[in-house]
Amino acid sequence: MRRNQSFERQQFAETRLPKKEQNAARSGSVVEDTSSTSSDKRQRLIREYFDNVFSEDELEEFEHLLV
Secondary structure, three states, rough: OOOHHHHHHHHHHOOOOOHHHHHHHHHOOOHHHHHHHHHHHHHHHHHHHHHOOHHHHHHHHHHHHHH
């Protein structure tokens, strides 16, 4: 499922780029690198927020659901 999400993000990112950059994004991994970086940042922010809200057991269950 994670791979599918990455593909969907790449497609979305490509639709926001000019044509010349869309072609470059398809041939390279620039968009994927950006997606994984923003995904890591998002996950880190989610963890930081929920660390104070949930107990350890609840947090583990929530992280499992994120995957």
